[in-house]
Amino acid sequence: MSTPESVADADEDSSPQGRNPIVERPHTPLLRPREVMRDFGGTYVVNGIVGLIFSASGPVAVILAAGSAGHLSAAQLSSWIFGVFVLNGILTIVTSWAYRMPLAFAWTIPGTVLVGASLKHLSWAEVVGAFLVTGALILLVGATGRVRNVMAALPTPIVMAMVAGVFLQFGVDVVKSVGTDPAVAVPIVVVFFLLQGHTAVARWMPPIIGAVLAGAVAVAITGGFHLGDDGSGWVATPVMQAPEFSTRALLELVIPLAVTVIVVQNGQGTAVLNAAGHRPPVNVVTMVCGVWSMAASAVGAISSCLAGPTNALLVAGGERRRQYTAALTFGVLAIGVGLFAPLFVDLMLAMPAAFIATVGGLALLGALQNSFRSAFGSGFTMGALVTFLVSISGLTFLNIGAAFWGLIAGLAVSWLLERDDFRAARQE
Structure with missing residues (x-):
């Protein structure tokens, strides 16, 4: 008699992808609520909570x-935070339930x-217009069924060199914050690296979360917390932004x-789940990212x-077959964070600039390290170097920023x- 795990394995092995690429x-039939509740457990709830805390801190x-x-x-x-948490929380719940696997959606940090x-020289309406068109392009690529071909067409070292160039300034800002506001930045940095060096402790206290807590204590001690009273309330009221389409x-x-x-x-998320x-x-992940990106742009x-x-x-x-419930937990909590986005933003903006810059930079530190490793650890090293140099140059040509020209160069x-x-x- 087969177990649910083996049935799930069989379903995956038979994979409808072969019949409809x-x-x-x-999976059909879809799980009923009582079946979902039966799959929940402490481990999955905790993993979902940790995932949410991670997303609601550094990112x-x-x-x-x-x-x-x-x-x-x-x-x-x-409104931005409302969109990335509430909309992606809903998407996470629906897809994780339908495919019976953790499919947590968030937003692109790079x-x-x-x-x-780009906001230094583009208007917000122009950026929102670019969000909308980007979603349409992502949907189109997913609908072709050629997502893996697209991933293979752009050499990973060159793409990651662009990412490294985009991330670099955030790492530099950590160093600058240590110089401008050491009373706040230094405790954040010290706690982050101490936790990084103690794997056993980091299992229950992720370094970025410990850094946030250390920063909060430092801000409280130095009296750097200045909460305004703009009367905006705690519950989110999304701001509908009309897009403006400009060539640049x-x-x-x-x-x-x-x-x-x-x-x-998506490549990173797919690799983690594989x-x-x-x-x-x-393909479905790509298409729903496109549809949701267009909705989020509103x-x-x-x-x-x-x-x-x-x-x-x-x-x-x-158990692998029950891990989707961790994603359901994450999705429900993400919706809650998004609904109270004004309170969350007010609390964060009440912090000194060094707090946000240091936490944001440290949150990207691992990604920056991996970007350098991927960019310069194999082939395409000269192309990756040129991409990196152009991306950090601040070059603007034809009103187009450096990251695009870095890829092209x-x-x-x-x-x-x-x-x-x-x-x-091509032979791999």
């Missing part, structure tokens, strides 16, 4: 730092950093944003993606000088 069908600080660079109002930031740089914004943002979603973020024994529906929220770090936390323990150099690497990649 474009739209991977969910949110990245949004606030990017928004501050573009002088977005508290209402616009609240894209957020990229937008922060579309050329500067759409391709890099789509690349970070499809290749970087390593845990799941078979995520790659409230000024950045593109959706399959979250790599969050999914890694959700599959950290328990790196691909051109690799095509001229590293054709053997292209041939080797």
Whole structure:
């Protein structure tokens, strides 16, 4: 007699992907509520809570730092956070339930950093227009059923060199914060690295969460917490933003944003789930990211993606067939955070600038390290170097930012000088 686990394995092995390569069908019949409740357990609830705490700490600080660079109002930031938590929480619940695996959706962090740089010379309406077009492009790519081909067409080292260039300034900002406000920044940095060096402690206190708590204590001691009273209330009121379509914004943002979603973020999320024994529906994931990105743009929220770090936390323990309940937990809690986005934003903005810059930078430190490793650890090294240098240069040509030109320049150099690497990649 087969166990539920073996039945699930058999379902996955038979995989409807072979019969319909474009739209991977969910498991049928769909689980009933009492079956879902039976699969819940302490391990999965805790993993879901940890995943939510991770998403609501460092990654949110990245949004606030990017928004501050573009002088977005508290209402616009609240709407952004409402969109990325509530909408992606709903998407997480629906897809995880339908496919019986953890499919936690969040937002593209590299894209957020990229937008922060673009907001220095683009209007918010232009950026929202780019969000909408990016979602349409992602949906189109997913509908072709050629997502894996798209991922393979762009050499990973060149893409990751662009990501490293985009992330670098956030790492530098950590160092600057230590110099400008050491009383706040130093405790955050020290606690972060102490927890990084003690694996046993880090299992129950992730370094970025410990850093946030240390920073909160430091801010309280130094009296740096200044909560305003704007009367906006605690419950989110989404701000509907009419998009503006400008050539410079579309050329500067759409391709890099789509690349970070499809290749970087979804690629990372897919790899995490594959390593845990799941078979995520790659084409469906891409298409729903496109649809949700278009919906999120209406409230000024950045593109959706399959979250790599969050999914890694959700599959950290328990039986594989029950891990989807950790994603359900994450989704429900994410909706709660999004609904109270104004309160959350007010609390974060009441912190000193050094708190947000330091936490945001440390949250990206591991990603920055992995970006350098992926960019310069194998082939396409000259193309990756050119991509990185152009991406950090601040170059603006034809009103298009440096990240886009970094990709173009790196691909051109690799095509001229590293054709053997292209041939080797095609043979893998």
